[in-house]
Amino acid sequence: MRDEQTLTPGMMVVHGNRLEELRELAVAWMQRHPLAPLENEVVLVQSNGIAQWLKLALAEQSGCGIAAAIQLELPARFLWQSYRAVLGSDEIPQQSPLDKAPLTWRLVRLLPALLQDQAFAPLRRFLADDADLRKRHQLAERLADLFDQYQVYRADWLADWAEGRDQLRTSRDGARPLDESVRWQPALWRALLEDVGTEQLAGSRAGVHPRFVERLRQLEARPA
Numbered sequence: 001m002r003d004e005q006t007l008t009p010g011m012m013v014v015h016g017n018r019l020e021e022l023r024e025l026a027v028a029w030m031q032r033h034p035l036a037p038l039e040n041e042v043v044l045v046q047s048n049g050i051a052q053w054l055k056l057a058l059a060e061q062s063g064c065g066i067a068a069a070i071q072l073e074l075p076a077r078f079l080w081q082s083y084r085a086v087l088g089s090d091e092i093p094q095q096s097p098l099d100k101a102p103l104t105w106r107l108v109r110l111l112p113a114l115l116q117d118q119a120f121a122p123l124r125r126f127l128a129d130d131a132d133l134r135k136r137h138q139l140a141e142r143l144a145d146l147f148d149q150y151q152v153y154r155a156d157w158l159a160d161w162a163e164g165r166d167q168l169r170t171s172r173d174g175a176r177p178l179d180e181s182v183r184w185q186p187a188l189w190r191a192l193l194e195d196v197g198t199e200q201l202a203g204s205r206a207g208v209h210p211r212f213v214e215r216l217r218q219l220e221a222r223p224a
Contacts, residue, residue: 019050023057027064040071044078075152076100079205083212085223092208097200100148103192107140108133110195119187147189151205158206161186162193 016022026043035041045051051072059067073081076099084092095102115124127135150158156169166186167175178186193201201207 019053020057023054027058030064035069038069040069042071042073042078044073044075046075048074076148076205079152083205083208086212086215086219087208093203096204096208097196098147098151098192098204100144103144103147104137104140106192106195107143108137110191111136111140114188114191117187120184122181122184143188147192155206158189161189164190 014022014025016025030041043054045054051074054072055067055070058064058070080092080096080099084094097103111123111127114120115127123139126139130136147158160167160169160175165175166178166183168178169175196204
């Protein structure tokens with residue numbers, strides 16, 4: 001039975017370098033504070049591989065014995081659902097134009113023309129023998145996944161790149177210039193932004209997030 005009086009809403013940050021021990025803590029927390037019937041535990045994970053590992057680990061006898069009613073989400077997807085919950089599904093589309101799936105196909109279309117630029121020489125060499133376009137699709141998928149992670153974890157890098165600053169900000173408020181071998185990344189990001197266009201970028205995470213934060217400051221109750 002749920003004990004509403006013993007669980008105070010808030011944030012708890014636990015650091016650890018052993019996944020097994022973090023899993024044990026998660027299991028203990030779920031057992032101590034079970035949700036009501038038909039409610040799902042929502043767990044954010046950094047990759048699909050970790051999601052699969054966690055489901056199997058929770059299903060073990062040393063875990064919960066079963067992995068059910070657990071909603072494993074990547075941070076990007078969870079954030080977008082939060083945007084729609086706070087700002088309204090009429091105002092925010094189901095998918096950002098810079099999400100992984102639409103970004104993959106946008107890259108498939110853009111790469112051939114971009115490869116003519118010397119900055120993209122490393123990619124040009126990789127795609128040299130690609131008659132069936134399989135390499136191009138695989139590369140576009142990997143790059144879309146990379147930029148998707150940057151949007152969640154390194155939005156500061158993308159902001160700099162969009163402004164033409166080919167650098168990486170560091171944890172101590174400094175910045176170091178990008179090596180020549182990877183300068184195609186900021187060039188590719190700028191090409192993507194140009195292709196998406198200003199109007200659609202208003203519906204991207206970078207465009208939606210400030211409105212989301214401002215709306216949260218105005219709310220007096222949690223959205224449904």
